[in-house]
Amino acid sequence: xxxxxxxxxxxxxxxxxxxxxxxxxxxxxxxxxxxxxxxxxxxxxxxxxxxxxxxxxxxxxxxxxxxxxxxxxxxxxxxxxxxxxxxxxxxxxxxxxxxxxxxxxxxxxxxxxxxxxxxxxxxxxxxxxxxxxxxxxxxxxxxxxxxxxxxxxxxxxxxxxxxxxxxxxxxxxxxxxxxxxxxxxxxxxxxxxxxxxxxxxxxxxxxxxxxxxxxxxxxxxxxxxxxxxxxxxxxxxxxxxxxxxxxxxxxxxxxxxxxxxxxxxxxxxxxxxx
Amino acid sequence: xxxxxxxxxxxxxxxxxxxxxxxxxxxxxxxxxxxxxxxxxxxxxxxxxxxxxxxxxxxxxxxxxxxxxxxxxxxxxxxxxxxxxxxxxxxxxxxxxxxxxxxxxxxxxxxxxxxxxxxxxxxxxxxxxxxxxxxxxxxxxxxxxxxxxxxxxxxxxxxxxxxxxxxxxxxxxxxxxxxxxxxxxxxxxxxxxxxxxxxxxxxxxxxxxxxxxxxxxxxxxxxxxxxxxxxxxxxxxxxxxxxxxxxxxx
Numbered sequence: 001x002x003x004x005x006x007x008x009x010x011x012x013x014x015x016x017x018x019x020x021x022x023x024x025x026x027x028x029x030x031x032x033x034x035x036x037x038x039x040x041x042x043x044x045x046x047x048x049x050x051x052x053x054x055x056x057x058x059x060x061x062x063x064x065x066x067x068x069x070x071x072x073x074x075x076x077x078x079x080x081x082x083x084x085x086x087x088x089x090x091x092x093x094x095x096x097x098x099x100x101x102x103x104x105x106x107x108x109x110x111x112x113x114x115x116x117x118x119x120x121x122x123x124x125x126x127x128x129x130x131x132x133x134x135x136x137x138x139x140x141x142x143x144x145x146x147x148x149x150x151x152x153x154x155x156x157x158x159x160x161x162x163x164x165x166x167x168x169x170x171x172x173x174x175x176x177x178x179x180x181x182x183x184x185x186x187x188x189x190x191x192x193x194x195x196x197x198x199x200x201x202x203x204x205x206x207x208x209x210x211x212x213x214x215x216x217x218x219x220x221x222x223x224x225x226x227x228x229x230x231x232x233x234x235x236x237x238x239x240x241x242x243x244x245x246x247x248x249x250x251x252x253x254x255x256x257x258x259x260x261x262x263x264x265x266x267x268x269x270x271x272x273x274x
Numbered sequence: 275x276x277x278x279x280x281x282x283x284x285x286x287x288x289x290x291x292x293x294x295x296x297x298x299x300x301x302x303x304x305x306x307x308x309x310x311x312x313x314x315x316x317x318x319x320x321x322x323x324x325x326x327x328x329x330x331x332x333x334x335x336x337x338x339x340x341x342x343x344x345x346x347x348x349x350x351x352x353x354x355x356x357x358x359x360x361x362x363x364x365x366x367x368x369x370x371x372x373x374x375x376x377x378x379x380x381x382x383x384x385x386x387x388x389x390x391x392x393x394x395x396x397x398x399x400x401x402x403x404x405x406x407x408x409x410x411x412x413x414x415x416x417x418x419x420x421x422x423x424x425x426x427x428x429x430x431x432x433x434x435x436x437x438x439x440x441x442x443x444x445x446x447x448x449x450x451x452x453x454x455x456x457x458x459x460x461x462x463x464x465x466x467x468x469x470x471x472x473x474x475x476x477x478x479x480x481x482x483x484x485x486x487x488x489x490x491x492x493x494x495x496x497x498x499x500x501x502x503x504x505x506x507x508x509x510x511x512x513x514x515x516x517x518x519x520x521x522x523x524x
Contacts, residue, residue: 116421
């Protein structure tokens, strides 16, 4: 499907061409902050159930790419589609009500967790169900506690975020993002603010999600996770995709010099370890 | 000289017969405080939202207002509202003039406190709410305001106590509140020390519990105690659901 066919405001759920099965589709995406071209023509398709790791130097545009997908940032140029719906095209993005609807279908997990500090873990998870999903209170609570159980925190349901460790907070944040059963989950460096032990907890939950057929786009520096939990690594440098492919290929046999440099430390360490 | 000795001892004023008058004064003080505080909180909130508005003239207007009324003495504002407006033909009752001057003065301070509260909610909180698909209004009412309220509560109750004490300045327009009553008793009994000590103790007895109550509320909020019935029911449901679901370890 060419970008020209779809107009902003196209009805959701359309399944015209087979290529449309991409849950997230990004074409020639450009994002500028003033004169700074942070994303410089990104192309990326993510199939249903696919787990894609976005890797590359900090400041390379990974976070901005994720934020353009749920319109926390306005794309400057190019096309973004989610679930077959055009959410942004040529600098024109969905407005108000439709933007809110888009975000209900995309879950996002932040580096700094961003749990609502005044609410308990269960309330954090129940909030989107009650406010956005219009689920009944008893049912919302049941699902919230259930989701907390899925991330191993059913017993922490009544704790305030300030009383949870970083790893626990991030797992609650994952449960919250899953609450509305999104078509895709965006993870923005979910373990960068965590110590190794907490990282391991969070990565374990994410590994489990990756086996459950949830479409995931993960910006991460965790090479181990990218290698064994993702279907594909997309390596981004200076706002461009410089390498994309099966994880082992990108990490160990990258054609791109920049990617080889980036993974050199890991590869050397891996060889020593063997 | 037994008489002069006696005059140094306590309670020579006939407080029993003054009690109804004092009672009325206390009531008046509380009326001024309550009405003005509600007004000042609403006006302060409006000003704070104007300061954060994307519409530039609204921001300027709120800014100019705040700077003017924060930097005028309260007494000057009372005189401006009561005597000044009267000279222009706008005759307000003592109660209206008293409340209006307190509102105008404290709204300026409260708007600064509220603005600080709104600004100190981390951008990440709004973003997370947006990312979940909450509407603009829900982001404000469910995420930003509840947290801001918790942040500004201590400073706001300090202002409430301050306002209660400031109602004593309304003596200058004979507002019949506690201080005016005190002056009346002092001028008929000629026992200024005793009268103003008692009046002072009454002010303290009104302000101290307010300060204590605000500390108590602050502690409860910090501990996450739900204050609204809606949250209490929700948390009750969570407790029930937890009892039904054994904690699973991932």
